[in-house]
Amino acid sequence: MKAGPKAAKTTDPLDLSGLPPKRDYRRIVAFIERFCIATKGTGAGEPFKVHPFQRDILRSLFPASGKAPRQGLTLIPRGNGKSSLAAAVAVWALFDGGESAQVLCVAVDLRQAAIVFGMACRMIELHPDLAARTKLYSDRAVYVATASQLFPVPAKEDALQGFDPSLAVVDEAAFLTPEAIESVMGASGKRASSLVWMVSTPPMADDNYLFDLLQDSKENPRSDFAVTVYTSDKSHSKDCSHCWKAANPALGKFLHRDGLAADMRSAREQSFRRLRLGQFVSGSEDAWVEPEQYDARVTDRKIARGSPVVIGFDGSYSGDHTVIVAVTVQKLPHVELLAIWKPAEHGGKVPVGQVEDALRQACADYQVTELVADPYRWQRSLQVLEGENLPVVEFPQSRARMEPATLALREAIIDGNVSFSADPDLRAHTLNAVVTDAEDTGTRLRKVSKHSEKRIDAIVAAVMAHSRATYHANKVKPTGRSMSWRYV
Incomplete structure (x- = not known):
């Protein structure tokens, strides 16, 4: 479309004679x-x-x-x-x-x-x-x-x-x-x-x-x-020729089979099934981890009382879930969901006093190195707990904090350097999470859609706690020997 003044146009109507008379x-x-x-x-x-x-x-x-x-x-x-x-x-x-x-x-x-x-x-x-x-x-x-x-x-x-x-x-x-x-x-x-x-x-x-x-x-x-x-049959393999033809009526006309094959080889399976086979897939092509990856890290282990841990706390006001997660401070950390509050079970609100007591109890049950939390909406509670000498550490969910923490826990899951206690809520929250990459926020976790009922709070708390637990587990302890420094 050319910019500037428009040339005069004819007001004669378009000749539509010869078209079928009925407007169907x-x-x-x-x-x-x-x-x-x-x-x-x-x-x-x-x-x-x-x-x-x-x-x-x-x-x-x-x-x-x-x-x-x-x-x-x-x-x-x-x-x-x-x-x-x-x-x-x-x-x-x-x-x-x-x-x-x-x-x-x-x-x-x-x-x-x-x-x-x-x-x-x-x-x-x-x-x-x-x-x-x-x-x-x-x-x-x-x-x-x-x-x-x-x-x-x-x-x-x-x-x-x-x-x-x-x-x-x-x-x-x-x-x-x-x-x-x-x-x-x-x-x-x-x-x-x-x-x-x-x-x-x-x-x-x-x-x-x-x-x-x-x-x-x-x-x-x-x-x-x-x-x-x-669409096509989700039970068939992604290279099923029948599914390709059923979902893609243009195949062989103006959609080329070699192009579809190239996309199948390069795209993630969930993405290919949705975008190319027309399937409603459970989850998203942006899934943070796949079910089989997570399930391979699940054990029957429970964290023993008195163990050194970092507590991760993700609090909500009324919509999302409020969770407390513990991650052991060791070379191969273990993640356990200690408590969860679902607003629907509490009249639509979070029982703040009950949550504060649960955090106090967790700090009594374990050797807590840090209690990490995003202070948003919970600033007062965290100040009260810090005033009681609980080891509260603020973990704002900024790009600088959340991007490396998110990537580190995913890498640990894939490489087998972390384990999880068997818990349906922890599993659901982990598999509900999708990952987004944006210039302003970097790589971080989100729900599949803003209005989704599929919560991710437990894994957000685990990401924060895992980040701090691995930091303390890998921190070099001073040897007590004197050292001299020379700058060159």
Whole structure:
């Protein structure tokens, strides 16, 4: 899209004669194949060919008979042309959507929304009849003849205010929060005919909002909600040729088998299964440790009373769990969950006095080198305990502290240099944790999603305690011999 003043555009409407008269999938397919040019991949620069599986998707959204759905969900693995098809449909909706049609390309943020919007604008530029009738701007495209408009929009309630879309294409809907999806839904439905079409690869966990929508559609089918899912059998191996074909309808057309094979060899299995085989995997491709790695370090051992330990404390206010973990101070440390409080079991609040007493008891039962804790929300309690001469050490969860500590415990698990007491909560919290790498926070643990009920507090406490326990275990003890220093 060129910057600056726009050249005059013709107000003559696009000639749509010869297209099927009824505004269903057959008319859309005919429009796309007549006016849209493929912008990327195999066939780029050539007329857009609508393949049979894409025709099936469009048939579910724009049926030839019966009432058209108001909402649609298409889950399909990466590389099967979902964004290109979405862009082509957006172009059709702009030119054949009637007077003052409003087409939205929606995504988690403006950058992502601009992907489908940019592809649609490029399709318009590549066809002279479309380009001659459209004013293209960085933030919208306008079909002059009907004053119809196409916009890229982030999925935020304030950004969606004032829109009345005839079509909203929601790209990579799995990354949207429930509130964001509901905001998009709430912006539509004001016209006699409108559609919110969510297209995405499967989400990263089975507690995602899209997973709930999919399950509900299976249990309570709705005529106003069209669902198309391309997936495969999770019980089969990742190189199963049947699964490759079932999940990837574009395979052998514009998705190349050697490219898929190369991705299988380089990607983590969980990632490959989700992104390439369309499977809802338990956990995330960013899992901190795999179940078999953790289970190999579990023993029946319990830490003996009086043992030298570092206590790790991770306290919550009302949402997460509050935990106390002990890690032995020795060359091969052992981790044990001493106590856990779940707000649901305590009326939604953490019993602060009970937690403080449990910390006092732990310091009485063991030879505690340090009691490490993030002071957030627990500053008062930690000050009280420190005033009682308990060895409280603040461990703020900053990048400088948490990144090396997180990496060190994971390395110890993989190399067999740590063990864990058998405990279902400790195991669950460890396997719930995923790892994120960001410029501002570095490598650190997080929940699979902000609203996930899968807690990670016990392993966060273990990371802090393990870091300090290994420090003390490996600290060089003074020999008592005098030494002289010479600087060179």
